[in-house]
Amino acid sequence: MAGAVVARTGDEMSGPALLVTGLAITGSPLLASSVLAGLTVSAAVGGPLLGVLLDRARRPGRVLGWCLAGYAGGLLLVVGGMAAEVHGAVLVGVAVVTGLLGPALTGGWTAQLPSVAGPERLARATAFDSMSYNVAGLAGPALAGVVAAVGGGVAAAVVSVVLLVAALPAAYGLPAAGAGSTTGRPARGGGGWRVVREEVRAGFRVIVANVALRRATLASMVSICGVAMMVVSAPVLGARLSGESGYGALLLAVVAAAGLVANAALAASPRGPELVQAVGTAVLGAGMVVMAGSGTFWVAALGAAVAGAGEGPQLTALFAVRHREAPARLRGQVFTTGASMKVTSFAIGSALAGPLAAYSVGLTLLAGAALQVLAVAVLAAPLLRRAGHQ
Template sequence: MKRRYSLRLYLAGAVAARAGDEMSGPALMLTGFVLAGSTTDASSLLAGITISAAVGGPVLGALLDRAGRPGRLLAVALVLYAAGLGMILLGLGRLPFAVIILIAVLTGLLGPALSGGWTAQLPRVVLGDQLPRANTLDAMTFSVASLAGPALAGGVAQALGAPTAMVVSAVLIALALPAAWMLPARPGRARGARTTSVISDLAAGMRVIAGRQALARATLTSVLSCTAQGILTACIPLLGERVLGGAGRGAVLLSCTAISALVANAVLARFPRSTAPDTMIWASALVQAAALALATWRQPVVLIVAVLIAGIGEGPQLAALFAIRHREAPEHLRGQIFTTGASLKITGFALGAVVAGPVVTWSLPGALALAASTAVLAALAFFALPSVTVNSSEDRAMSS
């Protein structure tokens, strides 16, 4: 009898892939600076591999939805992403920088495979009654990755050099290949040939995201929350320098956020049905807003407490977002909805960081206040969308 795919294997693969992804950003920045000799070039590399995810996510998701064995396609995406990191490393200092940027952009197209593309497969791994707890555990892998990835990048770069950190990040992603390759196939009745084009599937997925009130609300609130998080991230070096006594100490703040998010989700995993995910989405945004407002005091102890509170908001919000996507997404569009959502969040984070740059230079408290205001806007946006839903007959039409 064929053994059932293990949730532990799924989580192990997710942690490896996502830790490698989280490690690749700092490693890419450090390697770009060491080999290209310019902070501008290093930032351009990171921007190229990040921003292109907004384009790649929906298309990758649509292809995953059309695949009879989506795990195989996911494994290919992981191989190509790891190979792209290797090509960037080998090309720096040898190829024209414009070519390196192009490689980074093409590699970034596959980035959503490590986040939304993976999570979209969870309902085929666990049974319905087990999904809420598994969903929270899946969200915890992001916190583990965001905690371990940057720390590994800094430690390996310090001990063995920045290029080695790039190699280790690619190896971590490659370690997830067996878990991805063995992901369950679609049920036999769902594996028939699709009669619609990829463009039609993309349009259908966008209609579902925009047309289902719960999904639209959760998507908008999460994207605005990510924008606030991007603004906070841009403030981290100055907060470290002015409040903690050194710009490098700002990284401790991100670690505190990741730890509290992990702990909050660990508690939530014990009581997975304690709070409705729709309530958790907007309430978590308000928790983050309160934390960001508290950070404007710029006192060391208060600042540490503030980022810990921010993590308490971020972790459960991610788990709630996954729960809503699993609940609302039609089976034939699940992958696209997850990867599109991941792309939108990445874009929101990048936009927040870009907008915050000049604001931080002008006023650090002003930037933190902007982040808090954006988080409040995220909560208000949840209630601002009209009640419009996609009905079941339209779902059936899109799946035919």
């Protein structure tokens, strides 16, 4: 779990660091948002393939370790290219290749929980794993903001790479496939690309065929697209309200802190995960509206806190649905494929938010809030249909 927190903290730190670096070098959010979009969009390919590799590897921790090393190296190339004022198209290309390994930092770790915790402690480990995203989301942007304010965006990006490398021993130390679990699929090797292709299709099929998984996944994709608009807007909003773009990273830290507190408060809630996901998404959208209308940094921070109070429980509820509905033999693929879908939606939101934030940061945040409304509609549709039949 410590390795996952360190790796995810480095990942959460890298996004704000890239945004601040690009904004400082060019004075425009366009390059930074384009690089961030490139870093995330390729997860659509990387996630499903990584899921197959993890399910079939005898030592999945080594797969995660190589992914961490490759991701850290790619980030160094992107940041170094920014500092050297390399052409933007080249930077985006490097980011796209690096992003293929991105799902290792999210679903890749979560898929290993049954081997690490065993069936008797899986529920507790899942709760801690969900909260680790909030811890990383709190520490990453906060570190990025502090380091960027002191040493600039390049220094913040370098620190994020150091954190990713620090997680390598934990990844390599993960147990062999199936250890501690009686429900996992035995690791297998060989079979060629035909078998890999079939297993990728199986992972997608179970998400599409299962109604609860499909609805929760679609809603999370729509919602994260709007969250990306908030993430891209944060440095611009911070610069507008305080004169320093690094304060935008602190806004993202407020979002993560509020999410952590909300998760802790709702840990023992008897409510179903679908209801928690819908309410959390609505609260997230309300926070974005407050941020859009903010005239001071403190009002923006209040809106960020409201957004986080919704985003934290929303993520925990999504994990609960996946663990409940995913077949044991495809659990790894469901998590990594689901993560890749969310990351790809985040990339789309980032790409749309760059030009929009350059025109109006308030309009960008309102667009993100509108997407939360759409996500709530996806989750609430069956409830409304049942109410209409009564």
